[in-house]
Amino acid sequence: MDYSLMNTAENTSQDVQKGIYETVREAITNGIKHGHARDFHIDISVHDNKLLVKVKDNGEGCADIKKSHGLRGMEDRIHSLNGKIQFVSSKGNGFAVEAEIPFETSVE
Template sequence: MEKVKKEKLNDELEKTNLTLIQYSKKIEELTITKERTRIAQELHDSMGHSLVALSMNLEYAENIATINPEKAKIAMHDCYSISKDCMKNLRGAVSILKENSTLSLRKDINQIFLKFKQTDRYEFNLDFDENVEKVSSGIKTCIYKTLREAITNGIKHGNATSFNIHIGKSSNSIIFKIENNGVGCKKIIRSNGIIGMEERVHLLNGEIIFKSEDLVGFTIEGKIPENIL
C-alpha cells in the first residue's frame, strides 16, 4: 500500500512539474510579447515626433532656400540637431528602454517647441503651473510623452499650426489640456499614438479623453492623481 501511495504521489508530482513548466513558458512568452510592444511604442513615440519635426524643417528650408538663404541655413542646422536627437532616442529605446527621468517638465516641453521654431509656421501657447514640477518623475514623464505625441499627431494627421496647452494642479490631481486648430474628425480612430497615450495615463490611475467638434480642431484632456498607490 505504501509503495502504491508513493508511486501515486510521484505521478502527481511529475504532472505538477509539467504544468509548472508550461506555465513558466507561457509567462516567458507573455513577457517577451509585452517587451516587444513596449519597444514598438517607445520607438513610435520618440522617433515619430523627431521625424515629423525633421520633415517640417526640411520642407521649410527648401521653400525659402532661394528667397532667404541665411534662414534656410539656420533651418538646416536645426535639421542636423534634430537628426542627432533622433539617433540618441533610437539608441536609448533599443539598448535599455528605461523610462525617461524628466527633471524639469517645462524645460523638456520647451525643447519640443524649439524643434519647430525656425519654420515660422507653428505657434505654441503654454499655461504652466510651476507646482507641477514638485510631482513624481513618473507623472511628469507621462505628461511630457502625451504632449509630444499630441503635437506629432496634430501636425502629421490634422495639419495643425497652433497649439494651446494647459498643465496645472487641481485638488490632489494633475490636469492637462492640449488643443489644436487642425482638421477635426467625426469619428476618432484609436491609432498607435492614441492607444499609447491611454495606456500611459491609465497606468497611473488617470483619465484621458479625446474630443473633436464640428470637424475643426482636436482636444485632449487628462487628469492624473498626484498620489499614486
C-alpha cells in the same frame, strides 16, 4: 504655441513628469501629422489634487475618432499613472487631448 504651467506641477514624480511629456509630445505630433495643425494650446495645472493636462490644436479635427497606435499609447500611459484621458474633436474644429492624473508632490 501657447502654454501655461503651474509651478506645483513640476513637483510630482519623474514617472508622472515623463508621462506628461510623452503625452504632450504625442498630441502635438498627431496634430501636425493628421490634423495639419499649426497652433497648439497646452495647459498643465493642478486642481483638487488632480494634475490636469490639456492639449488643444487648431487642426482639421474629425467627426469619428479612431484610436490608432498613438492614441492607445496615450491611454495606456495615463492609465498606468491611475489617470483618465479623453479625446475631443469635431470636423473643422481641431482636436483636444484632456488628461487627469492624481496629484501627489514629490520630494525627490
